[in-house]
Amino acid sequence: MRTQLLSRRMAASAAIITLLLPASSVFSQNWVAESVCPDNVPAVFHQCALEAVASFDPPRTAGGRPKLAGYWRLPNGDIGGAYEDLEEHGEGLDFSGGPAVIVDPPDGQIPMRAWAEARRGELPQRYIHHNAACFLSGVPNNMYHGEERQLLQTPDNLVILTGNTHTYRVVPLGPRPPVGDNIRLWEGVSSGRWEGDTLVIETTNQNAKSWLDQSGTFYTEDVHVTERLTLIDLDTIHYEATIDDPNVFTRHFTVVFPYRRNAVEGFEMPESACYENNEGLMELYRTVGVTPYPGISPEEAREAIEVQQ
Amino acid sequence: MNSRRVMLVVSGVLMLLAVTGQAQDQAGEAYTAPRTSFGHPDLQGIWQVVNAAVWNIQDHTAELGVPAGQSVVVGNEIPYRPSALVQREENYQNRLTADTEATCRMVGVPRITYMPYPFQIVQTPTQISILYEYAHTVRNIYLDSDHVEDPVERLWMGDSRGYWEGDTLVVDVIHFTDQTWLDRSGNYHSENLHVVERYTRTGPDHILYEVTIEDPEIFTETWQMRMPLYRRQEENARLLEYECYAYLEYSREE
Numbered sequence: 001m002r003t004q005l006l007s008r009r010m011a012a013s014a015a016i017i018t019l020l021l022p023a024s025s026v027f028s029q030n031w032v033a034e035s036v037c038p039d040n041v042p043a044v045f046h047q048c049a050l051e052a053v054a055s056f057d058p059p060r061t062a063g064g065r066p067k068l069a070g071y072w073r074l075p076n077g078d079i080g081g082a083y084e085d086l087e088e089h090g091e092g093l094d095f096s097g098g099p100a101v102i103v104d105p106p107d108g109q110i111p112m113r114a115w116a117e118a119r120r121g122e123l124p125q126r127y128i129h130h131n132a133a134c135f136l137s138g139v140p141n142n143m144y145h146g147e148e149r150q151l152l153q154t155p156d157n158l159v160i161l162t163g164n165t166h167t168y169r170v171v172p173l174g175p176r177p178p179v180g181d182n183i184r185l186w187e188g189v190s191s192g193r194w195e196g197d198t199l200v201i202e203t204t205n206q207n208a209k210s211w212l213d214q215s216g217t218f219y220t221e222d223v224h225v226t227e228r229l230t231l232i233d234l235d236t237i238h239y240e241a242t243i244d245d246p247n248v249f250t251r252h253f254t255v256v257f258p259y260r261r262n263a264v265e266g267f268e269m270p271e272s273a274c275y276e277n278n279e280g281l282m283e284l285y286r287t288v289g290v291t292p293y294p295g296i297s298p299e300e301a302r303e304a305i306e307v308q309q
Numbered sequence: 310m311n312s313r314r315v316m317l318v319v320s321g322v323l324m325l326l327a328v329t330g331q332a333q334d335q336a337g338e339a340y341t342a343p344r345t346s347f348g349h350p351d352l353q354g355i356w357q358v359v360n361a362a363v364w365n366i367q368d369h370t371a372e373l374g375v376p377a378g379q380s381v382v383v384g385n386e387i388p389y390r391p392s393a394l395v396q397r398e399e400n401y402q403n404r405l406t407a408d409t410e411a412t413c414r415m416v417g418v419p420r421i422t423y424m425p426y427p428f429q430i431v432q433t434p435t436q437i438s439i440l441y442e443y444a445h446t447v448r449n450i451y452l453d454s455d456h457v458e459d460p461v462e463r464l465w466m467g468d469s470r471g472y473w474e475g476d477t478l479v480v481d482v483i484h485f486t487d488q489t490w491l492d493r494s495g496n497y498h499s500e501n502l503h504v505v506e507r508y509t510r511t512g513p514d515h516i517l518y519e520v521t522i523e524d525p526e527i528f529t530e531t532w533q534m535r536m537p538l539y540r541r542q543e544e545n546a547r548l549l550e551y552e553c554y555a556y557l558e559y560s561r562e563e
Contacts, residue, residue, distance in 0.1 A: 136445065136552065172547075186552055271464045273415065292559065
């Protein structure tokens with residue numbers, strides 16, 4: 001029990017350490033907050049954005065697509081909020097609290113299967129959170145881990161650069177040959193397409209070794225994620241991700257975030273050397289015997305569903 | 310014209326073609342790179358080296374698990390200061406543990422270029438990003454901008470500033486850590502490393518990659534590396550992942 005408590009606290013403190021790397025600490029808060037939609041409550045932002053987008057004609061690339069390129073920030077980024085728990089949660093040990101970011105189902109609850117709900121509670125006690133071990137966040141967690149993001153837009157690709165963990169995603173914007181089902185990646189395999197002025201990204205092939213939040217919301221390799229990025233005014237992207245994995249959830253669910261344009265003069269994405277500087281903490285984890293989350297196979301998940309029924 | 314003279318003329322022309330071809334390939338002058346939509350030479354795509362530099366950038370004989378390789382160092386010799394040569398030998402002895410690649414950390418510049426993994430170049434009018442498959446390393450090369458003056462921390466991949474010199478992308482890189490090596494055999498540098506890279510398209514599927522290394526603490530003079538980068542030809546070529554450090558952590562549990 002003592003080990004469990006210690007590990008829980010270490011996991012959380014490690015996550016906070018990750019946040020405090022120079023990558024995320026070099027700014028004054030200078031991002032564009034002038035917007036047609038307030039962003040303090042995701043569900044309110046979501047409704048407002050859906051209405052705003054109907055009358056907004058975004059600036060366009062030479063190819064006529066909305067210009068998503070630029071530096072973007074998550075207001076309230078990963079310090080609290082969804083990074084801790086996708087559901088509404090209060091302040092507590094390691095938690096600064098925040099509203100639900102789930103807009104569907106409307107009750108803001110993650111539709112976990114009963115067996116998965118039980119396991120969800122155990123995971124943070126037993127394993128190191130992926131970011132505390134400097135592992136990648138997976139999709140969509142990496143879209144709300146850390147405040148800073150840069151989108152590079154070319155006719156062929158949307159490249160997403162992330163400040164924390166210093167990583168990238170390449171989203172091809174046209175048809176590409178498929179990737180074999182046996183190839184599993186932290187960031188999965190993404191493909192993008194335009195639906196009107198919305199960029200839709202479908203992601204499969206994830207290795208599912210990361211959680212959706214600090215509270216152990218896990219998924220399996222069968223997960224299918226659909227993200228939708230829409231400019232709703234000059235300086236705001238409505239970001240939406242729908243997560244579907246019947247092994248863990250009774251139905252698909254959708255989270256929403258506002259991305260605000262980062263207007264810091266001369267801003268550049270910093271180098272975030274996470275694993276390079278994490279040896280001391282990893283040594284501590286080894287001493288108390290906690291290890292990185294290894295994931296759960298779809299087969300094991302399906303067996304758990306049968307046992308439950 | 311008798312047949313012998315024809316033969317001489319033909320072989321002369323062939324020789325000339327061969328020589329000019331070689332010169333063009335090295336200088337990259339004969340080939341005009343296609344342009345991006347904003348008019349810059351287009352370096353975009355997925356590239357990879359085909360050589361043995363990752364093991365040792367100099368001439369080396371094969372050993373178990375290491376293929377023989379010819380030097381990518383121009384002239385093969387690296388002008389180490391005598392004291393630095395002692396350290397380089399010590400590095401070689403400790404290479405299985407002291408090399409940052411052995412513990413899955415970032416490997417610095419230019420070494421990241423000749424790791425045995427593909428990388429993707431993405432261009433915008435003001436920034437060129439290179440995305441490497443090895444440990445999701447990213448370099449952002451800012452065009453026509455100044456180096457950070459006094460960085461809070463030394464950088465594993467350095468501070469990269471680029472500009473176009475004709476069709477060649479020139480990248481100036483400083484502010485390195487002294488943690489990384491230049492290969493698995495222990496060739497190394499200090500924090501004072503100054504790298505200048507030159508990327509020149511020499512054909513539809515080739516980039517000539519040239520590097521100048523300056524580090525007065527370690528070397529008595531500057532020296533160069535040179536190698537081609539090859540475009541990955543597979544129709545389904547794309548970057549996958551090699552999250553080395555994660556596999557290392559998982560392996561500790563076994």
